[in-house]
Amino acid sequence: MKLYPESAATQLEFNKIKQLLSEHATTVYAKEKAIALRLHTRKEFIDIDLQQSYEYKLLLLQSQYFPIDFTNNISREIKLLSIPGATLSGEEILSIKKLTANIENIFRWFDAERRLAYTTLAKVISNTYYEKVIIELIDDVLDETGTVKDNASEDLSRIRMNLFRKRNELRRMFDKVIAKLSKAGYSADIDESFSNGRRVVAVHAEHKRQVKGILHGESDSRRTAFIEPEETIGLNNEVFSLENEERKEVQRILKQLTVSLSIYASLIKIYFNIIGEFDFIRAKAKLAVEMNAAKPNVVDAAKVQLINAYHPLLFLYNKSSNKKTIPLNILLDDKARILIISGPNAGGKTVAMKTIGLNQLMLQSGLLVPVHPDSQMGIFKQLFIHIGDTQSIEFELSTYSSHLMHMKHFIEVANGKTLFFIDELGSGSDPNLGGAFAEVILEELNKKHAMGIVTTHYLNLKVMANHTPGIINGAMGFDEKELQPLYQLLVGKPGSSYTFSIAQRIGLPQHLINRARKLVDDDHFKLDKLLNNTEQNLQQLDKEKKYLTQLVKENERLKKEMEIIVTKEKHKQQVELLKQQNKIAEERIVYLKDMERKLKQIVLDWKKAENKNDVVKNLHHLLFKKKEQIVVNKLAKKVDNKFKEINTNITIGSLVKLKKNYQVGEVKEIRGKRAIVQVGLLPMNIDIADLVTVEKMQEKK
Secondary structure (H helix, E strand, O other): OEEEOOOHHHHOOHHHHHHHHHHHOOOHHHHHHHHOOOOOOOHHHHHHHHHHHHHHHHHHHOOOOOOOOOOOOOHHHHHHHOOOOOOOOHHHHHHHHHHHHHHHHHHHHOOHHHHHHOHHHHHHHOOOOOOOHHHHHHHOOEOOOOOEOHHHOHHHHHHHHHHHHHHHHHHHHHHHHHHHHHHHOOEEEEEEEEEOOEEEEEEEHHHHHHOOEEEEEEOOOOOEEEEEEHHHHHHHHHHHHHHHHHHHHHHHHHHHHHHHHHOOHHHHHHHHHHHHHHHHHHHHHHHHHHOOOEOOEEOOOOOEEEEEEOOHHHHHHHHHOOOOOOOEEEEEOOOEEEEEEEOOOOOOHHHHHHHHHHHHHHHHOOOOEOOOOOOEEOOOOEEEEEOOOOOEOOOOEOHHHHHHHHHHHHHHHOOOOEEEEEOOOOOOOOHHHHHHHHHHHHHHHHHOOOEEEEEOOOHHHHHHHHHOOEEEEEEEEEEOOOOEEEEEEEEOOOOOOOHHHHHHHOOOOHHHHHHHHHHOOHHHHHHHHHHHHHHHHHHHHHHHHHHHHHHHHHHHHHHHHHHHHHHHHHHHHHHHHHHHHHHHHHHHHHHHHHHHHHHHHHHHHHHHOOOHHHHHHHHHHHHHHHHHHHHHHHHHHHHHOOEEEOOOOOOOOOEEEEOOOOOEEEEEEEEOOEEEEEEOOEEEEEEHHHEEEEEEOOOOO
16 A cells, blocks of 8 residues: 555554554564554455454454464574574574474364364465474484483483593592591682682692692682692593583584474474464454454445444543543445545544544554444555645745645545545635635545545535535534534534634633624624534434434333243243143043943953843943933033022923923923923923923022
């Protein structure tokens, strides 16, 4: 991405973002990469960087361990590996072993399941492999402290064995000499010491001539002399010679090991870069967690659709101060390419502009941005910015002249892939003339299909935005009652500068404010007042809209709760129905078992009985009478609860009950020994002997 001017990134405070990112890194590789953060213009690079940061962010939020434990800078050791004849020390080779062991842990971490879950993180190691021979070569020579092992070579094993024996022999001989000198009273307070790597005894200076040997020196006070006893000179020489042989052999072994490892120098460098790359991704993820950043939808077009976007640095500052940060919502596309933001000073116009610019730089450098995940952000190849006073003493340019030079560059170079930001367009000159030039500049940028944000107080630009396709108005909210900025961007309408309201807020005398109002053009004042009223009305509508939205959400919540209650009640009824059905089923099972037992008994009786008719009667009674009896008994019980029998003669109009089926009706006609009885709607011809008179019982209270 091309930036204009060179200080554009600094003006948007992108350097502070890079510094924060660097502080989250632990390796030199990641810190350097953070400071030299690149701005991409190809979607595939941006997508990979964003996805890697997003996947590592998930690991952090889920408190999953990822094996990045190696943080040492061994770039020097890796360079030495590639230089013929170079020799690495044991500690340096041990660092290479730790690096390789860390790479092994990373390869083990990326099992088949994790490679599918974290595909872009796995790409970091997709073009390399783990070589176990590196650790095997080092383990054959060095121990855990980086010291060459005794069995690294036969010569070293022999030398160290002889050295061990000679040192023990020297120690025994030295103990005898010290005991003899102590008995003679020659030894000083300290019995022995070392001088130039040789073991010496400390004797009083006045007795140094009585002790045979080589004088190595005296103490600063001249009271103590250090002498190598005559008896140990030969052994000291042998020990010194063996130690020299040991050093040479160790150096030869380390050189040979360095040569063996140099074959893998390029692979080890790749390992070192992999650790640094994962550390860099971790730093990006930590920064994202800190600023509550997300991964928006990236489109390969010139578009800015930010939902609940925050200025990253302002969000972090307010977070540390326990303050609320007001989010920003904006949409710039082919239909609305340029947004003109108006409103009072210190109302947040410049912050809103920087929020969009800084988030765009972060996105195109592969950083997650503090916006809602549903936001859509395009890719731009140029970013121009003009903020603040750009007066140039060196080129003897005034503020307005410098301003026009920048605008000249904007107009000449801008295209459909340009994102620009202009603070106070046209300022620094006569309002009428400056406003005219501002209109011309905006028209040209609009024709070039450039996309950007402009802040202004000029009334003519607000009017221009209302009738020019591609240019829209926007305003920073202001509470005129409390005389406080709201820091909210309202897109679609121009804003007032609230000049008189702010003057009143800071306590300017009212008579001066009134005089200033009289000096202002009446139409201009009326328009500014209209903008004030419109903005306040929109703020009121916005509050009511939020209240209605809250009520709708509450209604939805109550609806869901009611549905849950109804569902529970239905479930309860179904359970109760199943219980009743189970109860009936249990009664039927008992009845059937009893019936089975009785039928078996009838079969036995049939086999034994001589008179089969009795058995048949019992069977008939069991199978048919029982059912009739159940039905009749139920009907009889029902009728007996409502009517009682009376012993009177049956006459026309009498209420009678049928003895066989317990139905009740009224006698309509008597024909000899039979009567016509009205049962419900049906008249029935029944024998009088089968009837009995009844009367209706009074209902119990």
